[in-house]
Structure formats: C-alpha cells, structure tokens
Amino acid sequence: MTAATTFNEREAEVCYVARLIEDGRTYWVAGGGGPMYAVLLAQRIGYAPNAQYITEDGAIAPEPMLPFDPIQTMVSSRAGYRALQWGTMNVAQDYAALGLIDYGILNTLQVDTHGNINSTFLGEYPDSGRRFGGPGGADSIAAMAWRTILMTDQQRRKFVSRVDFISSPGFLDGTEGAREAAGLPAGTGPWRVVTPAAMYDYTQDRRLRLIAVSVWTTVDDVLKECEHHPVIADQVATLDPPSDEELTIYRTELDVRGQTSDRGSWITWNGEKYEQMEDGA
Amino acid sequence: MTAATTFNEREAEVCYVARLIEDGRTYWVAGGGGPMYAVLLAQRIGYAPNAQYITEDGAIAPEPMLPFDPIQTMVSSRAGYRALQWGTMNVAQDYAALGLIDYGILNTLQVDTHGNINSTFLGEYPDSGRRFGGPGGADSIAAMAWRTILMTDQQRRKFVSRVDFISSPGFLDGTEGAREAAGLPAGTGPWRVVTPAAMYDYTQDRRLRLIAVSVWTTVDDVLKECEHHPVIADQVATLDPPSDEELTIYRTELDVRGQTSDRGSWITWNGEKYEQMEDGA
Amino acid sequence: MTTAANRRTSVNERGVEYLTPDPDAFRAYAREHKQRRLISKLMTERDAIAAFVEDGDYLVYDCNYLQRGPASLIREIIRQRKKDLWVGAKFTYVALALLVQAGCASRADVGYFGSRGPVFSRAAKEGRLQFYEYSNAGMTLRLRAGAQGASFIQNRSLGGTDGFRHSGACVIDDPFTGSPTVVLPALYPDVAIIHVQEADVYGNARVFGTGIAHAETALAAKKVILSTERLVETEEIRANPGLTSIPWLAVDAVVLAPFGAYPGSCQGFYASDAEHTAEVFAAMTKDQLGEYLERWVYSVEDNSQMLERRVGETKLLELRNREVIREGYPS
C-alpha cells in the first residue's frame, strides 16, 4: 500500500470505514453513498471479499452495476443487480430482527455522547428549529444490527452532549440496560463513529471515546469540533491516510463521478506533511 | 334440468352445496373433496361461473386439472393449475383475515346445536376416547370467512347437543357476542349445515334449524339421526334430487374416479318414489 | 363508485393522533366494497383519482416519485387539487414536498422525506402541516400488520427514541416473556397508489426487483389504484401464478401508464431522468416548487400529454435504452 498524496477528506472517511469491514460478516447499509461504498471498497480491494450487504429495499447481497444515477441507490436495477435475493423493506428488517445482520452503517446529522442519532430536528421540536427528513432506515439499523458504525462530519454542531431529538437509538441515557428496557434487542448498540478527522468507539460505560485521528489533524483540533468533551483513549492512534490502491478502486470503480469529493476539503502531501486545504477547494 | 334416477347420497350432498354457491363470491374450501367439488360444479354448470375459491396452501382462484391423485388436492401442480396467484398458507389466511373471503366450506366429524365443530376428539379429552386429526384449516375458515357452510353426515353421533371438543368455532356457547368476546372477527359464523339427508340454517338466536330434507327421506327420519332436537323451520322444504346435468358434469369432469360414491348409500327412482338402498350397495 | 372510507383516529396518552387500527372495520369495508368478480377495472388516471381519492383520505404511495413509484398518479392527485390528505411519508425524497406545496397534504406519518427548502417549515408555521414520527421500516411494519388483518405488530425498533414519543406506538409487556416490547398500530390506509410493471385488467399485478411494501400496501388499503407499465392478458397471469405480487381482490382501479414512474426509474423498463431529478431537487431548495408544478402538472392534461410535450420521444427512448439490465425482469 502506498499512501496517497492528494485526496478528499470524505474519501479518507470511506477508506477508514472500509478498513473496519470484517470479512464474512453481513452489513445493512443506510441509503447509498458512504456506507455502501465502504463495503464495496472492502470487497473489491480484498479487505473483506466475503462481506455481504443488504439495503433497505431488500437487495440481499447484490453485486451492483456502478455507477448509479442520482438517488438510484435503491429500487433500481443497477443497485439490485446480481443479488442473491430480491426482497422488500420488511424482508430486510426481518433479517436484522433475527440477528442475521452483524453491522449497520449509517450516515447522520448529529450524534451525542451516548451514540444517539438525530436526523429529525435541530432545535426544539416541533416548532422552534429546523426540520429534517426523519430516521429513514437508520432507526431499524441502529436498533437491530449487532453493531452500528456511524459516519458523520467532525463539526461542533454534530458532536453534542445530547442530541436535540433521538431519531435512532444509541445507548439512550447511557444507563446499563437502557436499550433492553426500551424493547430493543439485547446486546446491540453503537460501535464506531467515523468522521473525516477521527474515529471513536465507546467505553464500557457506553460513552463516546476518541481513539484515533487523521494524520493531518490533532486531538486538540478534533476536540474543538466537539460540543461536548468525549472520553479520550489512553493511546490515540493516527489513522493511515488513504492508499493509492484504495483511491484507485474507489475513484475508478465506485464513485466514478466524484460525488463524494463534491463537498469536504482536500488533503495534500506537501513533501513533509499532510495539509488540509480550504473546504471545497 | 332433469331429475336423476340413480345417484349416491353424497353426490346429492355436493349438488345441494353447489346450488348454494353464490356467483361473484369467494370461497375458502377445506381440503379437497366435497367442498372443492361443490364450487367447481357450481362454476361449470353455470350456477356461479364467477365464484372463486382459495385453498389452504394458497392456490388463489385456480382452474385445476382434474382428476387429482389421492391426497393431491393441495400443493400439487394439478390443484394449483391456472391459479391467479400462488401463495402459501399464511397468504390464504391473510385474505380471510381481511374479510375478502365470503364463505368457507368445511367437512367435519361432529357438529352441535350452536354450530361448533369437532374434528379432534370423540370422548373425554385427552385420555378417554378416540383421537382424530385436529382442525387443520377448519378453525381458521370457520373463524374468518363471513359465512360457513358445513358438510357432514346425518348421523346421531355427528349431530350432538355439545361437541366433545370444539376444534373450530361455531357460535360457541350460543350467547350473543360470544365469538367477538373470544377475539373472533365480528359478524361471522355458521350459515348452513348440509348432509346427504337434510339442510340446516341457524335461528336468530344462533341455534341449528332444520330447513329442508332430501326427497327420499322425512323430517322424522332426519330427527332420528340427531342426538339433540334441532329447531324445525315452519316450512321444511324438500330438496330437489340431483339433476342429470349436475351428475354428468360431476361424474365426467370432477370426481371421475367415483371417490365420492365409494361410501354412502345409493338412491334410485323406482317409478313412484326415490328409495334409499343399503349403505355401500 | 366513490366510497366514504371514514378515516377514524385515536389519540394516545401522549396526545399523539393516529389512524385507528380497526381490523373489523376494514373487514366490514372489504366485505361491501372489494370486488370479488373478475371485471375490468381499467380506467384513466383522471377517473381513478376522481373516484378513489377523497379529501381527507389517508394516502400511501409505495416507493416514491423517483424510484418505481406512482409518479403519474401523484401528479394527478395534485392536478385534481385533493385536500387534507394524511400521507404515509416513508422512503420519499420529493413526493411529500410536491403534495404540501400543492396544498394536498396536511399531515404526515414520517419515515423519511427529503426535507430541503422552505416548503415544510412554511407549511408547519402556518399550521397547514402536522408531523408524526415513525421510521421507514416502522411504516412498512404497520402496513404488514394491516395486510395480515391485525391491529398491532411488534417492532424491535423505535423504543427509547423521541420518535416513539411522537408516534402512535406503545410499549406493552410481552404476554409470553414479560419483557417490555414496542407495538405499532396497524395501518389501514384509506387509499394506496402503487406502480407495477405488469397487471391484467382485473388488477392481478406483478412487481419485479426489490421494493418497499407493494403487496402489504395493496392488501392493507381500503381503496387501491394501480398504475402499470404494461397490461398483460389474464392468460399470462394464469400461466405463471408464482409471479403475481398483488391479487385482483385487493384492487379497485388499473391505470395503464407507460412511463408512469417518470421521472423515476422503473426496473426492467427505463432509467430515471437525472436532469429532471436535479430540476425537482433544485426547485425544492430554491422554493420554486410552484413553477415546477405549473410546468409538469397543471399545464398539462395528463401523463401522456406531459410525456409528449415536456419530455419528448427522444428522451423517453434514451431512458429506455439506458436500462441495460434485463436479467430477472420481464422480457
């Protein structure tokens, strides 16, 4: 693997998640974009050739024909191509309810210290603030997959003490057994949060913990982009930047239109270190 | 229609039920045999060309290829032939649960004055008596179709005050609202009981009532074959014997192997009246 | 032909209103109104919407405006200026925005909807729009319960969220395990609109590819309008009953609608129109949905005129040609 010298921070985020993909495991990916690309990248580069994914519309272990038209990451012939089964949303959720889905991968708006996820409302529900689209499939994924990987941005307004509205469950109030008491399946919950800048896991007592940062940033810079102060691991690792191999597959086979890098800032190697460019530069 | 001069009493029973079939209505037929043949006869002779039936295994409005091999009245290619949909047992019961099935037609072992059906046990459950196979699909049909038509034999041990075991619900204890209180859908219940010798409906207060007898028998003879004394209608009609037209279709297109007339007695016209021969003669 | 589907609602102890899940009321309706006979239900989109969508109905569409959804029927609802619809807003990117902009929808049970632009906050502020909170799969579970003739169904999700607090769901003690468990109220929509690839004139329909909840939706809804890419003979249905997704028993109207999912894709038939997709998203963002509706809905008489005048044969042919995958779809 050769470290790449120019890449978008969102490309890096997908690569980080791809490296988390465990071979021979099942994934429920929310929507298209990052979550789906992360699994496809892991399959194609060989990190996890036998990982399988399902989508909300019941594409079971597809081998999609890329690229997709805008929005057409579900209920389309290319997205469901060469699946082992075509189901529906209820079929997908049944498989998760039965404990057959190891991991869920989500994108979201806002996450809190207990891993609760907000995709419904910023501000005071229902009247004072901004309305968003709701949980979609994320509530089911976060409730029923054994482990949840969350992809989001490293921004103060996104890393908060308590989300304004719990759309999809993390550890709820963080007390032991809170999920089970609410009727959610035992033994499930948030597992990792990945941003372009950092990676988090959860402590034994179900609190968000910073465990790694990107090579072009620092723990302090990351903490500036958290409204609350997460637990910090004894050893905070540095995340390897994307490799040329990863980016080649990603750019030529997966996101060939560069939609991922439409937003987010670019990172370059200046000969001495990685530097982050202005957003959208 | 020409009255037939020789026929089996069980053939007559199927004809009686065929004449009850309402055009443009849906039927859930239990097993194969009488219930299914009654609908097919009504379709083919033109009493109810647009009646449709479903079976327990989810054959939805089939046009079966007859005859069937023994037992192969469900889950077989001939039984499901030219259906409008192939479902499963849960699909069939969903349609009934949704109120889409107008009538159920059942065969059974024992019926009581409130239309309760026993196909589980004769004697004292569970140890003292004879074990039978259980309700099969009859419980679901009797509970969820709007109206239930029951086919059985006119025998004392089959027409009882209280069945030994309620396998499938009639009006339960006969009180108003008893079915609803037990969780069964509102407005459903027993509608007709048909035997080779007679036909019954139910009174306003949900008691079995004799409304017609076969041409070769009498009310008194029928009552001898009831353990309890059913209500008797003010006018007890006489059931027309099978017609040649009915029997021709029945024998040449439907029960071509004569399985119906394997048992039961034969009836013949002796020039003056219909006479019942010895059983199995 | 019009039928009062009689939307009845309940309010729970948290003050949340939800459609009353009454299986016996559905049964009584189905007994009276669902056609058992094999009679043709073929009609125009105009007649179908006029006959079966009433002001105040609870409306569910399967899939959405951009993905094998009943886009032409959604436009016709808007064209006929239906009012006060309560929308099952799951898995949807732009349809709810169109219905709210047009003044058709006043309530939404949310699974997910595309929330760009000011249309929603404006309508909410003006008291023209009320949200209730579920999830995509929560909504399809509610429809599943309806399709099974039930009044409730367990859900291993939703518990503990704020969505739960603003939903009709409740927590009960599992009668067998004693554990707390979330149950959702069954959903029996007044009317459902569903786009399918093939149907006969009676409404025996086939759906190919992945989907959301077409069969459940068709069974659970009191009134069901199908639009279909292609009519097939009933003989063809009988020749392969395993392909039937929706039985005639559930269906009230069949609308022949080639490109009925436009601008969305329809698996096996055509790709989506990416330009149009961009246009409608931009209209949401820039508060230009009024102009969008004028151009694509109000100024044309029906779907076929829209396709002819606003899309054109060249584009339609291109969309057909862009659907290159044949495997698993009708030939």
Next chain:
Amino acid sequence: MTTAANRRTSVNERGVEYLTPDPDAFRAYAREHKQRRLISKLMTERDAIAAFVEDGDYLVYDCNYLQRGPASLIREIIRQRKKDLWVGAKFTYVALALLVQAGCASRADVGYFGSRGPVFSRAAKEGRLQFYEYSNAGMTLRLRAGAQGASFIQNRSLGGTDGFRHSGACVIDDPFTGSPTVVLPALYPDVAIIHVQEADVYGNARVFGTGIAHAETALAAKKVILSTERLVETEEIRANPGLTSIPWLAVDAVVLAPFGAYPGSCQGFYASDAEHTAEVFAAMTKDQLGEYLERWVYSVEDNSQMLERRVGETKLLELRNREVIREGYPS
C-alpha cells in the same frame, strides 16, 4: 458442527407447555451459528441429519410426506433413530405416524395429522406421546412470528375453542382497540427440514407452486436442512434474484435429493406414487407401520438405495412423465 439448540419451554396458567418464544435467544444463536459466508453446505442426508437433528429437538417439516415434503429426510431421521422430538404437526397425513411408530416423536403441536390406526392411541396410552392443540394456520402464524423476530402474533382464530385451552395461546386486551384478541407464541423450532425444487450449494433456494410456510420455516428455525431436487449454479440465482424463496443466511445443510419428496409429488418434477400412498395409509390402518418402516427405511441405506431397490427406474420415469404441467415451473 453439532449445536445445542437448547429447547426451552414455558408452562402457562392452564398448565400447557409450549416452546418459549424468545427472540433474543434466537438472535444470540443466529449471531454465533448462522453462516454469513458463502461456503458450500452440500452434504449427504446422513451427515446432515447426524449433524443437525438432535434428540429432544423441536422439529418442523414444511409440507408433508405426500406433498413436496422432505420425505427422504424424514426417513433418515427415522433411520438414525432420533428420540424425543417435538413435532410441529400441521398439514400432515402420515409423517407423524411414521415418527411416532419409529419412537422418534414424543410430543406434537397439532394442526392436522392423519389419525388412522392404533399407533397414536397406543403411544398416548403408554405415555410416549403428548399432544398440544393449535391449527394448521395457527402453526404457520407462529412460524411467521418467528421469521419476523417477534415473540407473539395476533390470530383472529382459535379463540373460544377447546384447542385454545390446550395451546400456548392467550387472550390479551388489544393495546389499541381494547378488544380481546388472541395472541400466539412465536415458534422458533430447533430444526427445520424443507424440500425445495432448486438450490445452490450455499442454500439459496427456490420453491415453485403453492406451499405451506417454507420461507417462514427456514427463517424461524435455528438449524435448517434443505433437500433439493436439483442444484443450480449461484450464477443462476444471481440472474433471477426474484425467484429466491430462502436465502443462504438461514441454511445449514443442502442435500441433493432427486425424488426427495417420494412418495409425494413435487410440482414441476413428478407426480406422487398413488400405490405407495395407498400402501402407507393401509399400513397405518392395519397397524403395519413397523413393516412399512422396515421395507422403506431400515432395510435400505439411504434414499438413493431406496429408489433403486424399492421403487425402480420404470416407476420413477412414470412418475416424471405423469407430471404434465410445466407452466410456472423450472424448465
């Protein structure tokens, strides 16, 4: 490969024992034991039954010995003299009799079983057989609940019957309507055996024609053995994913079993053997099931030897030729 599926039971206030419907226990089992990888599960009937059917298991077979059922697997269970099985005895004519005669089954949740002959009363009298009462569709609903990861499911039937009193069902107040409603405990069988027309080596399987509850059964059961008429390439599965009835995720073993449903029929492949049907019914009636089992099970090594020695090529060809209907089945 063997796994303790740990049959756990509950007893209700009427004293009726039933399999505890514990979704979280199923989930924990599935997490550990259900194979996510695409690895071949092809094995002999002997190995499959030896590995996955344990004494004391709750066994469900889909369909039955005479109708596209896993007849060869039922015979292998008998051949291996499994003990103390609790059988989901729905929609079945002779299989329960065979299992009881052979000393394999000690309990049965009844939907319907063929009850001719003395085998059942003898076993019951000797305390070797206990019945619990449900119905055919009640049993498939229990499996549906299991397949959905639920612990209970509403049933608009069973209420008010004596079957109800001898079942694990209970009546609760509907949390939304307040009306009394019957709920059944979900069924998570320890092991399921299912005969399908086509499967790949991973267990992606296709069922054609009507059926009982193959998909629900496969999903709800902890251990799943498929027998299949024909192996198909996974490429073929991927070429038409709409035909997949059962996903590999649910399946533990795939047994290639041409004529695996013999003496029953298998839609699209062969008709039933009417002579054999008569023979087995007569054996029930005349208390000659011991002889039947000796001839058809114990005296042969496996299904293929049985077909060769006891049925013969001429008969098999005749049964294939008698299946004249091709429409809707694999070509």
